[in-house]
Amino acid sequence: MISGFQKRMVTVSIMLATIMQALDTTIANVALPHIQGAVNASQEQATWILTSYIVAAAIMTAPIGILAARIGRKRLFMISVAGFTLASILCGAATGLVEIVLFRLLQGVFGAALVPLSQSVLLDINPKEKHGQAMAIWGVGVMLGPILGPTLGGWITEYYNWRWVFYINVPIGIAALFGMSIFMPETEKNNTRKFDAFGFVMLGLAIGALQMMLDRGQSQDWFSSTEIIVESILAAVAFYMFIVHIFTAKAHPFLEPAMFKDRNYATSLSLMFVVGIILLASMALLPPFLQNLMNYPVLLTGLVLAPRGVGVMIAMMLVGRIINKVDTRLLMLLGLILIAVSLHEMSLFNTEVPVSALVRTGLIQGFGLGFVFVPLSTVAYSTLAPHYRNDAAAVFSLSRNIGSSVGISIVTALLAHNIQVNHANLTTYLQGFGNSAHMIEKLTSGLQGASDTLKLSFLNAEVNRQASAIAYIDDFVLLQYIVLLTIPLLLLIRTPKKAPKDDELSDELATAIE
Numbered sequence: 001m002i003s004g005f006q007k008r009m010v011t012v013s014i015m016l017a018t019i020m021q022a023l024d025t026t027i028a029n030v031a032l033p034h035i036q037g038a039v040n041a042s043q044e045q046a047t048w049i050l051t052s053y054i055v056a057a058a059i060m061t062a063p064i065g066i067l068a069a070r071i072g073r074k075r076l077f078m079i080s081v082a083g084f085t086l087a088s089i090l091c092g093a094a095t096g097l098v099e100i101v102l103f104r105l106l107q108g109v110f111g112a113a114l115v116p117l118s119q120s121v122l123l124d125i126n127p128k129e130k131h132g133q134a135m136a137i138w139g140v141g142v143m144l145g146p147i148l149g150p151t152l153g154g155w156i157t158e159y160y161n162w163r164w165v166f167y168i169n170v171p172i173g174i175a176a177l178f179g180m181s182i183f184m185p186e187t188e189k190n191n192t193r194k195f196d197a198f199g200f201v202m203l204g205l206a207i208g209a210l211q212m213m214l215d216r217g218q219s220q221d222w223f224s225s226t227e228i229i230v231e232s233i234l235a236a237v238a239f240y241m242f243i244v245h246i247f248t249a250k251a252h253p254f255l256e257p258a259m260f261k262d263r264n265y266a267t268s269l270s271l272m273f274v275v276g277i278i279l280l281a282s283m284a285l286l287p288p289f290l291q292n293l294m295n296y297p298v299l300l301t302g303l304v305l306a307p308r309g310v311g312v313m314i315a316m317m318l319v320g321r322i323i324n325k326v327d328t329r330l331l332m333l334l335g336l337i338l339i340a341v342s343l344h345e346m347s348l349f350n351t352e353v354p355v356s357a358l359v360r361t362g363l364i365q366g367f368g369l370g371f372v373f374v375p376l377s378t379v380a381y382s383t384l385a386p387h388y389r390n391d392a393a394a395v396f397s398l399s400r401n402i403g404s405s406v407g408i409s410i411v412t413a414l415l416a417h418n419i420q421v422n423h424a425n426l427t428t429y430l431q432g433f434g435n436s437a438h439m440i441e442k443l444t445s446g447l448q449g450a451s452d453t454l455k456l457s458f459l460n461a462e463v464n465r466q467a468s469a470i471a472y473i474d475d476f477v478l479l480q481y482i483v484l485l486t487i488p489l490l491l492l493i494r495t496p497k498k499a500p501k502d503d504e505l506s507d508e509l510a511t512a513i514e
Contacts, residue, residue, distance in 0.1 A: 022145020
């Protein structure tokens, strides 16, 4: 076991890397219109800047366990940080669409290992009784990154330049690399473990095809498009072949099927999938709701969303203090209930919702996410054999990422569909008032002297605005039901034996986070 000072320095180093990668999942979203103009890209082409990163990171998450075993975890971690930092510099210096898409692809390739490896390292350098506190510290980086990314990205873009969205990674990456090189211990290499090329190719095809289907489904009108049909079939067939392969391979499958037989771990994967849906799906809905329907500027939108991160931080500090004293299932139950309560209040939003309601629901939802994430990240490994940790951490992160992609695709598809349906229903409802000319005159009384064409245009825009508001509400209701339907899964989790009491846990966690 490493010394206390060395442990703290390792923790700081790997958390810098984790925060750097987690921020990049959302920080570029706000700057996308500026990047689009700088590289002369269309709206659809600009989405490749985001998609290339997501697809590459998703595919390269799976082989992290075997790569760490073959070349050593410390070496893989340092290569990943160095590669991610270099790719960030290249992204910031890009002058064309092809360049930035290629460099974002490299960012995804190198960044895939940072989050799962940091989780694995924290579990290994801390005794079992401190795993809850370690996961609280780890969760701060993983959860706050995506939440604060839009706020930081909007501020940087507003006052500096979109290129600094990528350049900000450079000092963080250098500091992380320096700390790892000095303080992180290396793991033993396992050269007997062979690389399962067929398993990797099948899983990579499944993840890549699924990700492309989810990212492009809305723009291609889903299954009316041949491309989407081909991608869905490819994803299903490749995933089926991967599952059959790992359970029937005689030696060295890509992922050890035995780890999925651990009930706590398997259940935690399902719960983490739902956390991924809620975490980024709600973040995908709120910015356009505020900007398009309430005319919030980008910077103000980011500031209004920031309390969600504050709620996560407070919850994680509290959970870190009590996780060894309270049943983890009760903590997660409280978290899921708080998330459902916040989503219920969000389902009551309208186009004039006060800032206080936005802040309150953000705090409650962030509080709930913190109460779910830390216990879940702890209980997932509580009964799992330690030698599975590298692979298990990679699949755990992959589950969250796929959940995020699925969640975003579902809510955006339903949003577009429900806007059209609601617009038609509202139009029919208005026509029920009787005389159309009289109705138009009454509803556009503020446009005295305007032509009938202008009045109709104004009325149609307002109807569309209200139809959009209802569509957003429908999505919030759906997310609320998903959370409530997830609660019974807690019954499948076995409570691990309580760890020995350690009076220093609270102070250490609070100090580390603060």
